[in-house]
Amino acid sequence: MNVRNTDHLANLSPFELKDELIKLAGSTSNRLMLNAGRGNPNFLATVPRHGFWQLGLYAMTESERSFSYLAEGVGGFPRRDGIEERFNLFARSHHDVPGVKFLSSAVSFVRDQLGLDAGDFLYEMCQGILACSYPVPDRMLSLSEKIVKQYIRREMIGAHPFSGDFDLYAVEGGTAAMTYLFNSMKINHLLKAGDVIALGKPIFTPYIEIPELSEFGLVELSIDADPASGWQYTNAELDKLRDPKVKAFFLVNPSNPPSVKVSDESLQYLASIVKERPDLIILTDDVYGTFADNFVSLFALCPHNTLLVYSYSKYFGATGWRLGVIAAHKSNLFDEKIAQLGKAQKDELNTRYSSITTTPEQLPFIDRIVADSRTVALNHTAGLSTPQQVQMVLFSLFSLMDTAENYKAAMKRLIRGRKAALYRGMGAAPEAADENVVDYYTLLDVEQMSREVGPEFVKWLLATIKPHELLFRLAEDAGVVLLPGKGFGTVHPSGRVSLANLNEQDYVKIGQCVRTLRDEYLERYRALDNKGNKSGKGKGSSDTGTSTKAR
Incomplete structure (x- = not known):
């Protein structure tokens, strides 16, 4: 494949583009392919x-x-x-x-x-x-729900004040949770075609792609995290949520791919907005929260408005198990909104759910999600398979009994050591310590990586490279596979590096490959400068240029 002719691939999802990169990276025999694209961890809880x-x-x-x-x-x-x-x-x-x-x-x-x-x-x-x-109750086995609820309380709520109780629905991982939630929100008239939903970006790409599908037809509004502010949402961006036209706010926290948790200050600011917008629907996907220090979910601050999605896949190395939960407070906005629907819509929904209950108007939204997941008529066979629920319980108990959090400390050491190795390979200074950075992924941003060379080089590079060219060059020349940050909603060309799925020395090699490629473009830029074909001049040698602040 000609790496300079990749424009036709620009609309592919990062996870589909990954397959093209893997083909290219594996095209050279007797070469080790380093796939740091997908976030499947190479560690697991034994x-x-x-x-x-x-x-x-x-x-x-x-x-x-x-x-x-x-x-x-x-x-x-x-x-x-x-x-x-x-x-x-x-x-x-x-x-x-x-x-x-x-x-x-x-x-x-x-x-x-x-x-x-x-x-x-x-x-x-x-x-x-x-x-x-069969799974009975279908939403989740009785004692299993109580045990997993304790795990969710500890990891997602912690010491934060929390009143009342919440329900859990055990699902086939976070992906099933997303599918079920989008579907049931539409069916129950919580979101309809043409509604504006805000997405906290960068974000896991399906949250960008699903709303655009014809069956949903939602209008997306970006709430952009600022890389210059440590990938936090500024108050100005969050203020977009004050607009009553915005019906919902979806976010991944910690973010994917910057892997940065929302700061305490921003969480409090969000909570203040929700007080002014009690009708705002919130969906928070907190799969990476267990890798963070002192994590508190938005679900803890705004339980009435928030649906929580959590998956066991990353923390326990259990992507193949397909284990996740949806959490909803027993007193929630979703049930209130359904109760406020017009008569025609209520009659329609009462007819829909009348085969599973004699009081369909009283059916909580979380139980409607269960029914919708099996097209209502198959509600009696709904529910996550019971062996999956057993493994979920054992994962939860393993964490709850580890009061010293030794397993968590080991996971943090592992991925943070790999990030340090990546920087060593690039010859770059490590980032300044930030309590909000989780490090499950990291972004290598073209602008951030090249800023110290000089703004003219950055401008030239952004104008010169084709879509995904750097990613295809890394795959073809070095067998390194990264995912495009743009597909996750980043502004500048970048590559997402998963710090979970390779060994430490592999990240040193990836860093070296990134440095070599960047220096090649730097030499090309300087050659043009010597010929007088451009204005401005890059500063510093290639060694200076690789002292980057990669994100």
Whole structure:
């Protein structure tokens, strides 16, 4: 592929463009491809997985207690009576097996710290891991919801004052949450074609792409984070939300790809706007919050207006499990808006949900999401698969029991060490410490990377390069795959580097490749200067030029 003829790819989603870059990066034999594009981590939490497999073995012994007279491999449902005592015998006889001690501790924690019945917990977990019953309740298994709710409280709310309670819907990861929410907001007339929704940018690209689809027809308004202010939203940008034409505000916090959490000051400012705009719908996707220091979700400050999406995929290295939740406060704006609909719209919705309840007008929005996810008629078979819910519970308990937050500290060390390695490879000074920077991703912005060389070089480079040219050059010349920042809503050409999916030395190599490519353009610029073909002159040598402030 001619890397200078990439204009026709400009409209592709970054994740589709990635496939073209991978083809190019892998086109040279005997060369290692470094794919820092997609954010799939190469680390995972082992302890709760060991616990999952051992729980499965224990649940099988429970099942085989029934129908044991049949030789054809038939088991039955676990029995609630005596299950705690039988588990204790299992734990003592397998105490040296990885995962069993964790399970034993989890049972104790559930009983002694969460105040739940240990036998009921074991029964729900055994039923769930055997997958022998439909998910009941369909929104989330009863004790599973209580346990995961404690995890969400700790990680998303923390010590922030929070009154009232909230409900959870267990879903197939954050992507399913997005799909279900867009669909149900439309069906329940919370958003309609032509409505203006604000997007906090940069943002995960589907939040940009989905509203533009014909079935939604929403009008997007950008709330742009300022790279010069550490990728924070200025008050002037947030003030756009005061316009009553703006019906909703969607954001990813910490952001994707800058990986910066909204500052405490901006959260408070947002909360003040919501007080003036009590009708403003908020959706916050906080998948990276568990990598941040002292994270507090907007859901904690504005629970009445906010839907929270959280996925277990990144923090626990569980992208293949498809685990996530939608959280809604029990007293919320969404139910209020539905109650305020006109008679014709209410009658339409009451008819829609009448097959699943005799009082459809009282059906909470979060339960409408569940029903809509199965086209209402299949509501009786709705719900996340029970083994998935069991693993979600074990992940949650693993975190809740880790009161010293050793696992969290290890995750932070890992990704921050990789960012430092990237800078070493570029020969660049590390960024100044910022408590809001999470570092799951980082952006290499053309303007930021080249600013110290001189403004004329920046201007020339931005005018010279074609769309995605730098990304294709990195893929073709060095086998390095990055995603385009522009697809996430950034202003200047940039590349998103995932700091989660390669080893530390790989990031040194990526940094070196980026430096080599930038210096090549710098030499071309200086050659033009020597010929008198341009005005202005770049400052500093190539070494000086690579002392960048990459974002």
